[in-house]
Amino acid sequence: MPNPVEPQALAERPLDELVACHECDLLMSKPTLRTDEKAHCPRCGYELFAHRHNVVNRSLALVLTALLLYVPANFLPIMQLHLLGQSSDDTVWSGVVGLYNAGMQSVALVVFLCSMAIPLLKLLCQLAVLLSIRLGVGRSHGLFFYRIYHHLRDWGMLEVYLMGVLVAIVKLADMAELSLGLGIVCFISLLLVQVWLEVVMSPHQIWAALSGEDVHAGD
Numbered sequence: 001m002p003n004p005v006e007p008q009a010l011a012e013r014p015l016d017e018l019v020a021c022h023e024c025d026l027l028m029s030k031p032t033l034r035t036d037e038k039a040h041c042p043r044c045g046y047e048l049f050a051h052r053h054n055v056v057n058r059s060l061a062l063v064l065t066a067l068l069l070y071v072p073a074n075f076l077p078i079m080q081l082h083l084l085g086q087s088s089d090d091t092v093w094s095g096v097v098g099l100y101n102a103g104m105q106s107v108a109l110v111v112f113l114c115s116m117a118i119p120l121l122k123l124l125c126q127l128a129v130l131l132s133i134r135l136g137v138g139r140s141h142g143l144f145f146y147r148i149y150h151h152l153r154d155w156g157m158l159e160v161y162l163m164g165v166l167v168a169i170v171k172l173a174d175m176a177e178l179s180l181g182l183g184i185v186c187f188i189s190l191l192l193v194q195v196w197l198e199v200v201m202s203p204h205q206i207w208a209a210l211s212g213e214d215v216h217a218g219d
Ligand SMILES: [Zn+2]
Pocket: 021, 022, 023, 024, 025, 026, 041, 042, 043, 044, 045, 046
């Protein structure tokens, strides 16, 4: 567990030896972690960072899996709706187009950005960051893409979209005959892979690797 820094000792310590808790702002000396160790804040218990093994290769595998799932998740039917003798296949993309054609262009734009464009941009930024570390080229571009990724993190809202789909399924279940499509399986898988990726891709190791520090990110 890291040690809190006495105020009078602050001025003598190099900044890269200090770390602040994201939750309670306690300033501590930065601990040196071995593989699979975690550092917690001694005051509030927040996990400051974890040192994971083989971060880059595992993250790359997850990013590529997420990119493969992205196309079927957005373009395969999430559900089939049968009502009054008519049936329709609903995909994420057809939802965006339907909103646009119904005169709700601004809603269509928000759904398109939060459910399709930003999640894809996030994945492409992560891919660029990981490739720049893996191949040892373009670290400055990697830093740029990783900054963009952190700005985009709060705007990709796949889980909100999924909640909307689930509410629609519950509400429509009494009114029409519904069957779930392969798209929903891919969509949930994409969501789970992205959560897993968030856990594996330890930010302090990625920042350190992009800055050229030896943190064994590729171990
Ligand atoms: Zn704390």
